[in-house]
Amino acid sequence: xxxKADDLKDLQELGQGNGGSVKKVEHIPTGTIMAKKIVLxxxxxxxxxxxxxxxxxxxxxxxxxxxxxxGAFLADPNICICMEFMDRGSLDGIYKKIGAIDIDVVGxxxxxxxxxxxxxxxxxxxxxxxxxxxxxxxxxxGEIKICDFGVSGELINSIADTxxxxxxxxxxxxxxxxxxxxxxxxxxxxxxxxVWSLGISLVELAFGRFPFAEDDSDDSDLSxxxxxxxxxxxxxxxxxxxxxxxxxxxxxxxAAALESARQARREAKEKKQKRDKRKSKGVSLQGGGMTMxxxxxxxxxxxxxxxxxNTGPNGEGKFPKMADAFIECCLLKDPxxxxxxxxxxxxxxxxxxxxxxxxxxxxxxxI
Ligand code: ATP
Ligand code: MG
Numbered sequence: 001x002x003x004k005a006d007d008l009k010d011l012q013e014l015g016q017g018n019g020g021s022v023k024k025v026e027h028i029p030t031g032t033i034m035a036k037k038i039v040l041x042x043x044x045x046x047x048x049x050x051x052x053x054x055x056x057x058x059x060x061x062x063x064x065x066x067x068x069x070x071g072a073f074l075a076d077p078n079i080c081i082c083m084e085f086m087d088r089g090s091l092d093g094i095y096k097k098i099g100a101i102d103i104d105v106v107g108x109x110x111x112x113x114x115x116x117x118x119x120x121x122x123x124x125x126x127x128x129x130x131x132x133x134x135x136x137x138x139x140x141x142g143e144i145k146i147c148d149f150g151v152s153g154e155l156i157n158s159i160a161d162t163x164x165x166x167x168x169x170x171x172x173x174x175x176x177x178x179x180x181x182x183x184x185x186x187x188x189x190x191x192x193x194x195v196w197s198l199g200i201s202l203v204e205l206a207f208g209r210f211p212f213a214e215d216d217s218d219d220s221d222l223s224x225x226x227x228x229x230x231x232x233x234x235x236x237x238x239x240x241x242x243x244x245x246x247x248x249x250x251x252x253x254x255a256a257a258l259e260s261a262r263q264a265r266r267e268a269k270e271k272k273q274k275r276d277k278r279k280s281k282g283v284s285l286q287g288g289g290m291t292m293x294x295x296x297x298x299x300x301x302x303x304x305x306x307x308x309x310n311t312g313p314n315g316e317g318k319f320p321k322m323a324d325a326f327i328e329c330c331l332l333k334d335p336x337x338x339x340x341x342x343x344x345x346x347x348x349x350x351x352x353x354x355x356x357x358x359x360x361x362x363x364x365x366x367i
Contacts, residue, residue, distance in 0.1 A: 142360030199330025
């Protein structure tokens with residue numbers, strides 16, 4: 001059927017991301033419940049139409065690990081994308097509600113995401129580009145599926161332009177933005193970038209918090225910079241982190257990227273010192289609390305060892321060894337050494353997860 005704005009009745013707000021918002025809606029003529037994503041796009045009509053054409057590929061993405069697609073339409077100045085409604089929501093919401101997720105369930109998440117990524121790449125040559133807990137969804141049947149993958153190059157560009165062009169962000173920290181933009185441009189997205197993001201996401205689910213927190217940062221005096229994020233919460237542009245990492249590796253030899261990062265950091269430090277002076281004069285700025293800037297995060301990723309599940313000095317900890325080893329294969333900084341989704345599907349943790357008797361439906365009923 002063809003989707004029209006008039007046929008959809010809003011039922012409930014499901015959440016808000018950087019690019020737009022998602023609502024639970026009913027398609028009146030068929031009674032189908034859907035999730036409607038509204039993306040604000042600051043682009044010319046020709047570009048919007050191109051985006052719609054590109055989104056069409058989603059009709060052909062048929063896998064039990066991928067959210068199904070009902071259609072998309074223009075609703076000036078937005079693009080509305082209608083997809084399968086997942087009644088348990090996204091994994092970030094789930095772990096924030098019920099706490100750290102059992103490692104056996106995390107294993108099932110890994111399996112579903114890898115199957116989904118492999119399908120997208122093999123059948124459509126699509127790289128996801130935005131694997132994170134909020135883009136992994138769950139329903140009461142215990143199914144786990146991925147959404148928000150990068151089918152439309154034009155949409156990705158437009159969102160990036162809209163984001164970079166946002167004046168409030170510009171006034172916040174132009175340097176930071178310029179840096180992120182430059183870095184993400186040099187960076188090359190590959191399936192291996194998705195694997196890095198998967199590794200970070202799995203650790204986040206197993207720990208019940210974002211793995212790059214302030215306590216493993218050696219330089220916490222850079223906290224509360226402009227363009228900040230709270231520890232335990234990913235930054236709005238975390239998806240830049242993994243490709244940037246690839247970029248950083250590619251550029252590290254003699255290139256200016258990391259030097260720019262240091263430069264930017266020095267300037268940021270000066271800015272903070274100035275701000276602290278103002279603060280001591282009683283001018284109240286942004287609320288306190290530990291925060292880490294996107295730049296810091298980027299630097300941290302490049303300079304510090306990758307996170308692991310078992311954090312003991314010799315890799316000991318409470319998680320199964322094979323899960324820890326699997327995460328290591330996802331989080332190898334060298335993209336050439338990092339495993340591909342296909343390699344990972346053959347990892348012993350995935351062999352175990354495939355035959356393990358995990359009652360996901362039962363688990364989903366506890367959410
Ligand atoms: P970002 O904008 O950085 O991608 P995000 O993924 O959190 O962040 P959205 O994609 O706009 O932002 O999604 C907002 C929220 O809506 C999600 O966190 C999820 O909880 C909910 N959501 C998205 N799609 C669906 C869906 N198909 N079914 C149920 N809930 C959904
Ligand atoms: Mg999303």
